[in-house]
Amino acid sequence: MKTIKILFIAVIVLVSGNLSAQERLSEIVERGTLRVGLTGAQPPFSMKAKNDELIGYDVDLANLLATSMELTLELVEMPFGELLPSLESGNIDMVISGMTITPARNVKTAFVGPYLISGKSILTKEKALSNATNAADINNNIKVVTLAGSTSEKFSKKHLDNVSLELVSNYDEAIQKIINDESDVMVADYPTCAYAMLRYPNHGMVILDRPLTIEPIGIALPNDALFINMVDNYIESLDAMGVLAVMEEKWFENPYWLLQLK
Template structure:
């Protein structure tokens, strides 16, 4: 009986400590006056560098709106895509806004708010024949395929394209250049990224699918131990959606190519 009481006491102490730590997280962010948002800076049109070396993009705008709503100074922390969630887990960033798909595997370890955007897998290629495929198996042959390391595009390729020569890269700029320079035949990426490549390089004969091969929700990743923080961010995102702001941002970054002139 004494042993059982001891175990219960330890469990209560640990639970209380975790709860207090979670409650302290949001208050520490507010006290610091800063919101640290993790992103890659290499996922156009979600985030990318302008000519003045400043970050721009859909996710950058969203991060700015969120920080402004919370009355905090925005600090953008650039990390490779594969290091974003580890950076969230170790406290390097407060949340992640980087074109990240909400998946069951990620949700087991990380809380998500959203989706703030619905995307899907597409391909970028120079082949008009390949651009007419409707099934992943139609391109599952001995071809050179490139995609982003640590992304759902990598998992998609590894699951459906088992017969291809798959190359993983750290950012989509590298992947796009490999298609343009005929070093790879197909790039697997989210539809907006493929569409961006076509807009930026209109003379390179790049083509994409008419419609995505999958439907994927894009969300904001947050620590899974702070319900108050998650609730706060969720309320802000719902408000932006209800006010039509997210729709206007989609038109700005996914439909109107004027911002391409700002890029390096």
């Protein structure tokens, strides 16, 4: 696996040029700030606490990376669909926002990871739908809501052609639509569905026992070999030390952080 990563980085060096890679990383170091793009509205990856500070798995990961690089962290909030264009234009240095690594995205940008394995799931009040084992089981003239610009939107459009699909800008809005019976199903990554169950335990909502898909979550980076190499080394170190496992337990299994939310 390590050999494959080294070969991958070598290819990027040949394509982008070693000098430009050095200049790109030098710009970040000279600035002294690591600009990380995220939505701030993808619990438990990122969300606002009572004091309006951002918290979540991805926020913790961004802080760890910035500290390891001896840089000041700057969190840049924006809608999910604007993250990769902002990375491409150079307005941010990386994206850590519960982003699934897909071939379509990897064509345009590099990814480090995965730092987490997720998968598509559903949130619903319908007991029959909660027993779904594949997309066909929920493709039956119902109202579906999901996040615009996400792989959940792509999944829904590809597999759910017999539903009424609504796109929203954040998952809190989608969850409220399930609570208020305005939608029958929310399609989202499994951690987001699990978060809804933790936060709203008395609203009769259910999720799947197992995700419908298996999806790797990674950090999106510019095609900069030296920068990719550095971030990859830090992620591997955090994983080897067990830090990522501790963070996963904190944000996906332990409900106490919910007390920090508004």
